[in-house]
Amino acid sequence: MRVPIHKQGSYLIASIQAALTDADLLQLQDDLSSKVGHYRSRGAIVDVTALDVMDSFAVRTLRSIAHMLRLRGAETVIVGIQPEVAFAMVQLGLTLEDVATALDLEEGLAYLYELTKKSGHKNG
Amino acid sequence: MDETINVTIKSDTDIVLAREQGRALAEKLGFTQIEMTVIATAISEIARNIIEHANSGEIILCEHHNGVRHGIQIIATDQGPGIPDVNKAMQDDYSTGKGLGLGLPGSKRLMDEFDIQSTVGGGTVVVMRKWKYT
Ligand SMILES: Nc1ncnc2c1ncn2[C@@H]1O[C@H](COP(=O)(O)OP(=O)(O)O)[C@@H](O)[C@H]1O
Numbered sequence A: 001m002r003v004p005i006h007k008q009g010s011y012l013i014a015s016i017q018a019a020l021t022d023a024d025l026l027q028l029q030d031d032l033s034s035k036v037g038h039y040r041s042r043g044a045i046v047d048v049t050a051l052d053v054m055d056s057f058a059v060r061t062l063r064s065i066a067h068m069l070r071l072r073g074a075e076t077v078i079v080g081i082q083p084e085v086a087f088a089m090v091q092l093g094l095t096l097e098d099v100a101t102a103l104d105l106e107e108g109l110a111y112l113y114e115l116t117k118k119s120g121h122k123n124g
Numbered sequence B: 001m002d003e004t005i006n007v008t009i010k011s012d013t014d015i016v017l018a019r020e021q022g023r024a025l026a027e028k029l030g031f032t033q034i035e036m037t038v039i040a041t042a043i044s045e046i047a048r049n050i051i052e053h054a055n056s057g058e059i060i061l062c063e064h065h066n067g068v069r070h071g072i073q074i075i076a077t078d079q080g081p082g083i084p085d086v087n088k089a090m091q092d093d094y095s096t097g098k099g100l101g102l103g104l105p106g107s108k109r110l111m112d113e114f115d116i117q118s119t120v121g122g123g124t125v126v127v128m129r130k131w132k133y134t
């Protein structure tokens, strides 16, 4: 299932709706990369609230999304990792490394706003 | 009779299917929410190894009793190339591909029992169990 991405001001919000296959995750990576260029976005939020499992492939792909978007001039925040999912990730040994995370969409937006306001771009 | 669920693993969609079936069985067996997620995550890694390293195989899910305890058993089998050095493969960060090298050691941490048998040229069998404590 393709992840819907919508634009909110100078940010993009990708809201995962259901379990994702590897192909879906790679599609999300492609879509975010092209949309960041198209809208000249300064930040992207990936909402993973609906994911009931984050395995090594999901984590690797989210990390590569964040690194790739940074090269395109946008910051990424992962929001909504569920407590059980976080527990399993830690046991597995998975980390998001230097990728920013926030509790929910609201916190994620606040984080991006703080991070990008200094650069002089107006949100909206 | 205890039910057995067989999931053929031959594409990335089967990885999702296997972990959803595993979660459903774990729920039926009365595991907690957190245990269900732990079980589904281990299944995802082991199913992923079949796709990434052996091309295709099978996951067999069933209830398991040992006289004292009961829980869930997951068997993953494939007729892929096998693993030349299982001890190395069980180490954190060891990968012969472009993976993170956490699938096998991480799944062992997630589950209560973990056994792997592999023959070069013959394939790999992983047996994992999680017991119910509540
Ligand atoms: N089913 C399998 N068939 C063949 N080789 C495997 C299989 N599962 C794991 N391996 C080998 O063990 C290594 C470690 O596996 P794992 O810990 O899951 O890390 P990763 O899959 O990220 O490489 C793999 O890189 C691969 O060489």
Ligand SMILES: [Mg+2]
Pocket (backbone or CB within 6 Å): B045, B048, B049, B099, B101, B102, B103, B104
């Ligand atoms: Mg693996």
